[in-house]
Amino acid sequence: MDVYLIDGTYELFRHYYAVPSARDREGREVAAVRGVLTSLLGMMRAGTHIGVATDHVIESFRNDLWPGYKTGEGIAPDLLAQFPLLEDMLSALGVVVWPMIEWEADDALAAAAEKAAADPRVDRVVVCTPDKDLAQSVRGTRVVQMDRRRRTIRDEAGVVARFGVVPASIPDYLALVGDSADGYPGLPGWGAKSASAVLAKYRHLESIPEDAATWGVNAARAGALASTLARERDRAFLFRDLATLRTDVAVFEDVEQLCWTGPTSAFAPLARQMDLATTAVH
Numbered sequence: 001m002d003v004y005l006i007d008g009t010y011e012l013f014r015h016y017y018a019v020p021s022a023r024d025r026e027g028r029e030v031a032a033v034r035g036v037l038t039s040l041l042g043m044m045r046a047g048t049h050i051g052v053a054t055d056h057v058i059e060s061f062r063n064d065l066w067p068g069y070k071t072g073e074g075i076a077p078d079l080l081a082q083f084p085l086l087e088d089m090l091s092a093l094g095v096v097v098w099p100m101i102e103w104e105a106d107d108a109l110a111a112a113a114e115k116a117a118a119d120p121r122v123d124r125v126v127v128c129t130p131d132k133d134l135a136q137s138v139r140g141t142r143v144v145q146m147d148r149r150r151r152t153i154r155d156e157a158g159v160v161a162r163f164g165v166v167p168a169s170i171p172d173y174l175a176l177v178g179d180s181a182d183g184y185p186g187l188p189g190w191g192a193k194s195a196s197a198v199l200a201k202y203r204h205l206e207s208i209p210e211d212a213a214t215w216g217v218n219a220a221r222a223g224a225l226a227s228t229l230a231r232e233r234d235r236a237f238l239f240r241d242l243a244t245l246r247t248d249v250a251v252f253e254d255v256e257q258l259c260w261t262g263p264t265s266a267f268a269p270l271a272r273q274m275d276l277a278t279t280a281v282h
Contacts, residue, residue, distance in 0.1 A: 001049055003116040003258060007129030008054035008097070009105045011036045012086055014149060016079045024273045029078040033086045034274045037093065039148070049122075049258040051251065052090055053108035054083055056099035060107075062182075062242050069242065070183040092267040096258050103249050106133055110245035112252065113137045119255045126153070132179065133243055135159045136170035164196025169203050175240035176205075184239050187232045189224055198225075205229075205236055 015035030022031035044050060058072035058080075072080060083099075090097045098108040109127055116125045117139060127134050130147040138145055138159050145154045159167050176195040178186025197217050202208045208215070208229065212222035229236065252258060263271075 001122055001255075002124045002126060003049045003051075003112075003122055003255060004043070005109050005112050005116070005125065005127045006040065006050065006052040007105055007109060007127075007131065007134075008036070008052040008086060008090070009083075010129050010131065011039065011148075012054070012082060013079070015039070016076070016082070021078075022274075026273070028085065029082060030085065030274045032079065033082050033089055036086060037089055037274075040090075040095070041093075043148075044260055046261060048260045049116075049255060050260055051096040051098065051112055051258050053098040053100060053105035053112070054087055055105045056083060056087065057101045060100070060104045061102055062104070065238065066184055066242055068183045068185075070181070089267075089270055091264075092270050093263050094260055094267070096252065098249075098251055100249075103246060106131060107246040107249045108251055109134060110137045111247045111249040113143050114247045115251060116255050116258075117143050122255060131181075132163075133170065133174060133182070133245060135163065136167050136243075136245060138167045164192070165199045166203070169199045171240045171243040171245075172199050172203070172205050174243035175236045178239070179243065182242065184242055186239065187228050187236055189221070189228050194218075194221065194225055205233075205240060 012032050016032035019031045019035045021029060022034065024030045058070065058075065063069045063071065087097050087099050098105070100108055109129065113125050113127050114137070116122050124141070125143040126146050127137055127143065128146045128148050130149070134145055135154070137143055138154065138156050141155045146152070154162065156167060163170065163173055165173050173195050176187055176190040177192055178184055194217050198208060198215050201216055210226065210230065212226035215222055217225065
């Protein structure tokens with residue numbers, strides 16, 4: 001079996017900015033939710049093993065670690081209001097949903113990917129999100145990342161081709177180059193090329209030697225990079241902690257709990273409010 005793990009937060013954002021506004025009979029903005037549901041129904045059939053993670057609350061424990069970490073500030077109220085609606089609709093549809101409060105949706109996806117991949121009944125785990133940090137969960141061709149919008153799949157070889165490092169080094173890579181989407185800047189002077197060159201050789205921050213002459217990067221820049229890493233070492237480890245996804249999040253006990261058997265009785269009346277009842281028949 002294949003297991004599909006969906007980044008509900010990304011899907012909701014994607015559809016919010018891609019589809020025209022639409023309101024239900026109660027006046028609620030529902031276009032993004034309707035878009036996500038229609039999109040998922042298009043990929044599902046009875047027996048599909050699927051789980052969806054959402055950021056029920058945008059802030060997480062990482063905001064306590066770094067004051068600049070992403071928040072819900074600036075997100076359109078009509079978009080934020082659709083998170084609980086999406087979670088309710090997915091549950092009514094019969095899909096397993098993980099609404100994250102203390103943790104992030106990405107943590108739930110990473111935890112679910114690791115647990116599913118450990119089950120010998122599972123042939124492949126497909127993590128459906130383009131987020132860079134989920135690249136750390138990729139394992140060979142067994143756990144892969146799918147960008148549903150671009151219809152591309154990235155396995156471990158694809159991660160190395162894209163970032164220049166193996167999946168296990170992605171948190172170290174993001175610590176050095178930063179992640180603007182999550183709100184931390186990385187280290188001054190470190191770019192994608194220098195980070196991938198050094199980490200391809202040493203893999204993790206603590207393994208990088210002080211002698212920059214062995215790094216294999218441009219000699220003219222090596223000294224400056226080494227100086228920055230020495231000066232900003234504590235911050236680099238903090239950023240790596242931010243980038244490291246937690247896999248101890250409670251998700252499911254048995255992978256068969258993710259098997260979709262069709263909508264619950266609660267789905268049809270909710271779907272009619274958004275003109276989705278006929279779609280649910282599939």
